[in-house]
Amino acid sequence: MARYDRAITVFSPDGHLFQVEYALEAVRKGNAAVGVRGTDTIVLGVEKKSTVKLQDSRSVRKIVSLDDHIALACAGLKADARVLINKARIECQSHRLTVEDPVTVEYITRYIAGLQQKYTQSGGVRPFGLSTLIVGFDPYTGVPSLYQTDPSGTFSAWKANATGRNSNSMREFLEKNYKETSGQETIKLAIRALLEVVESGGKNIEVAVMTKEGLRQLEEAEIDAIVAEIETEKAAAEAAKKGPAKET
Amino acid sequence: MECVFGMVGKGFALVVADTSAVNSILVHKSNEDKIMILDSHKLMGASGEAGDRAQFTEYVQKNVSLYQFRNGIPLTTKAAANFMRGELATALRKNPYMVNIVLAGYDKETGPSLYFIDYIATLHKVDKAAFGYGSYFSLAMMDRHYHPDMTVEEAIKLAEQCIEEIRSRLVVAPQNFVIKIVDKDGAREHSWRRTTKD
Numbered sequence: 397m398a399r400y401d402r403a404i405t406v407f408s409p410d411g412h413l414f415q416v417e418y419a420l421e422a423v424r425k426g427n428a429a430v431g432v433r434g435t436d437t438i439v440l441g442v443e444k445k446s447t448v449k450l451q452d453s454r455s456v457r458k459i460v461s462l463d464d465h466i467a468l469a470c471a472g473l474k475a476d477a478r479v480l481i482n483k484a485r486i487e488c489q490s491h492r493l494t495v496e497d498p499v500t501v502e503y504i505t506r507y508i509a510g511l512q513q514k515y516t517q518s519g520g521v522r523p524f525g526l527s528t529l530i531v532g533f534d535p536y537t538g539v540p541s542l543y544q545t546d547p548s549g550t551f552s553a554w555k556a557n558a559t560g561r562n563s564n565s566m567r568e569f570l571e572k573n574y575k576e577t578s579g580q581e582t583i584k585l586a587i588r589a590l591l592e593v594v595e596s597g598g599k600n601i602e603v604a605v606m607t608k609e610g611l612r613q614l615e616e617a618e619i620d621a622i623v624a625e626i627e628t629e630k631a632a633a634e635a636a637k638k639g640p641a642k643e644t
Numbered sequence: 645m646e647c648v649f650g651m652v653g654k655g656f657a658l659v660v661a662d663t664s665a666v667n668s669i670l671v672h673k674s675n676e677d678k679i680m681i682l683d684s685h686k687l688m689g690a691s692g693e694a695g696d697r698a699q700f701t702e703y704v705q706k707n708v709s710l711y712q713f714r715n716g717i718p719l720t721t722k723a724a725a726n727f728m729r730g731e732l733a734t735a736l737r738k739n740p741y742m743v744n745i746v747l748a749g750y751d752k753e754t755g756p757s758l759y760f761i762d763y764i765a766t767l768h769k770v771d772k773a774a775f776g777y778g779s780y781f782s783l784a785m786m787d788r789h790y791h792p793d794m795t796v797e798e799a800i801k802l803a804e805q806c807i808e809e810i811r812s813r814l815v816v817a818p819q820n821f822v823i824k825i826v827d828k829d830g831a832r833e834h835s836w837r838r839t840t841k842d
Binding site: 457461462463482485486488489490492493 | 702703706707709710713714716
């Protein structure tokens with residue numbers, strides 16, 4: 397097996413591209429990221445490590461704008477993310493220049509996935525070690541979309557998804573609790589999913605909300621308020637569970 | 645016969661351009677918008693070869709947007725002017741862009757500013773600027789009546805006087821003009837001065 401993971405261009409006998417799978421491992425070690433699609437809102441949430449006290453947190457933006465109507469969050473190697481994000485931003489403007497229209501979410505996702513795939517089929521290079529969550533509104537139909545790409549270059553649309561650390565637990569939670577939401581409810585659902593695996597508190601989560609008007613990064617105080625709301629709802633649900641049992 | 649001119653007032657900058665698209669003796673249209681809104685606080689009036697004008701101004705606009713996405717903050721007017729000049733200079737000795745530009749912008753720290761950029765990559769920061777045959781008349785008018793810190797009303801009145809002068813003295817004067825303004829509230833269209841409906 398060791399012979400088949402040296403160069404990216406080599407398949408193993410049982411059909412694996414080991415470098416791609418190792419890249420997926422790198423993603424699994426990255427910080428948790430979640431995306432939830434509502435009817436008029438799409439929410440991206442990313443885990444923030446709070447151990448770095450001296451770091452200026454404003455210089456580490458984990459949810460970025462690619463264009464006025466498209467945003468991206470990722471899990472994995474952040475340096476690789478910088479390169480992909482830069483190329484995607486250029487493509488967004490280049491598309492506007494050549495066809496005088498903004499990109500659709502699907503177009504830019506296909507572009508990023510295509511880039512990631514290219515690096516799984518070249519000599520002497522390694523794949524990008526990150527999975528992205530791309531959100532936005534279609535500029536013509538106004539339909540909200542959430543897409544995910546991964547190091548192999550595959551992409552697909554999702555109603556809600558998670559990537560990075562503990563993504564399986566978050567995805568399980570979303571599968572159990574997902575329903576069509578809008579506005580504040582979508583934000584709450586995203587934060588609830590993130591809180592399953594992240595320490596509670598506004599300083600451990602970065603949340604951004606995409607509406608037709610554009611991307612809005614939530615302030616720490618706002619996130620704290622929503623987290624508090626979620627906690628009281630949880631406590632009420634717990635009490636309700638215990639309550640009726642006492643009566644019988 | 646394209647006319648573009650601009651001036652700086654108190655807390656704002658104005659750009660006026662004719663709106664004719666002409667080929668030899670044929671007027672294609674009289675409502676061609678030659679003043680591009682680069683970003684929220686920048687205006688760019690351009691005159692010259694029509695294809696080069698569209699190509700160059702759109703290229704600059706997309707690069708200004710890209711800068712904003714990459715860096716999280718918009719370019720200053722001065723930086724945008726120098727970027728344009730650099731692009732024109734680079735192309736000059738290979739395949740020059742035949743475009744003359746009046747760039748007006750408003751920056752929070754430095755207020756309104758106006759830049760004169762001609763097709764051979766001359767760059768000047770100025771209070772009033774003009775291009776084309778109309779410049780003979782509008783510059784003269786502005787030299788006579790312009791003073792620093794004009795109000796919007798005074799500047800519009802001066803612009804109207806320039807347009808009047810161009811209309812009466814230029815042999816093939818453009819039919820319609822558009823006036824755009826940029827101030828602390830952003831760049832926007834102000835008004836039109838028409839003689840024909842299109």
